[in-house]
Amino acid sequence: MAICRSVFLHSPLLHHPPQPQVLSKPTFFSPNYPPKFSKFTKLPLLHQNPKPHNTTISSLGCTSSASSSMESPPEGYRKNVGICLISPSKKIFAASRLDMPNAWQMPQGGIDENEDPKVAVIRELKEETGVSSAEVLAEAPSWLAYDFPPEVREKLKHQWGSDWKGQAQKWFLLKFTGNEEEINLLGDGSEKPEFGKWSWMSPEQIIDLAVDFKKPVYKEVLAVFAPYFQ
Numbered sequence: 001m002a003i004c005r006s007v008f009l010h011s012p013l014l015h016h017p018p019q020p021q022v023l024s025k026p027t028f029f030s031p032n033y034p035p036k037f038s039k040f041t042k043l044p045l046l047h048q049n050p051k052p053h054n055t056t057i058s059s060l061g062c063t064s065s066a067s068s069s070m071e072s073p074p075e076g077y078r079k080n081v082g083i084c085l086i087s088p089s090k091k092i093f094a095a096s097r098l099d100m101p102n103a104w105q106m107p108q109g110g111i112d113e114n115e116d117p118k119v120a121v122i123r124e125l126k127e128e129t130g131v132s133s134a135e136v137l138a139e140a141p142s143w144l145a146y147d148f149p150p151e152v153r154e155k156l157k158h159q160w161g162s163d164w165k166g167q168a169q170k171w172f173l174l175k176f177t178g179n180e181e182e183i184n185l186l187g188d189g190s191e192k193p194e195f196g197k198w199s200w201m202s203p204e205q206i207i208d209l210a211v212d213f214k215k216p217v218y219k220e221v222l223a224v225f226a227p228y229f230q
Contacts, residue, residue, distance in 0.1 A: 073168030133178025
């Protein structure tokens with residue numbers, strides 16, 4: 001796919017965002033300069049392994065909310081899937097937003113009307129990262145919701161044409177099973193690109209570099225999936 005944005009025409013050794021002092025420095029990659037890595041065995045995308053025992057999500061406070069008994073997302077929140085994609089070395093995929101270069105996040109995206117979240121997570125992963133070689137390992141047992149800050153809510157109200165309080169997310173853990181040349185932040189071409197750089201990170205780095213209003217949800221998600229990071 002031809003590169004059409006000047007933001008991608010840089011060296012693969014990009015400027016690093018501030019890093020936690022106690023953590024090792026992640027390596028950042030540009031979408032049009034994928035490094036050469038060893039290949040991994042491709043596994044079926046829809047394969048799902050059993051989750052470890054005692055995997056639960058506790059309720060969140062402040063501007064985020066969750067319930068282990070919640071079978072549907074709360075009213076007034078946009079339904080969304082969250083994607084925790086891990087490498088064979090147990091690092092987590094994160095990317096910086098084009099509209100907020102210092103904000104790093106795990107992939108996520110809206111669930112279409114009547115769409116199964118398990119279908120949405122596969123679609124969104126490919127749309128945002130170009131990745132189709134992944135294996136579903138686990139699904140968070142409940143929905144997690146976060147509120148938009150007022151300025152974000154107002155911006156998205158005009159962008160989406162709907163006024164949502166925030167997003168209610170169903171999170172999935174997937175293992176990347178392809179080679180890293182497959183990762184393309186232009187996505188599959190069906191949607192406008194959202195990200196400028198990507199990196200494999202530790203859970204601590206993911207939380208540290210996330211925007212403040214997403215941090216509580218990220219802490220809960222990574223606690224749920226923690227057995228898979230060992």
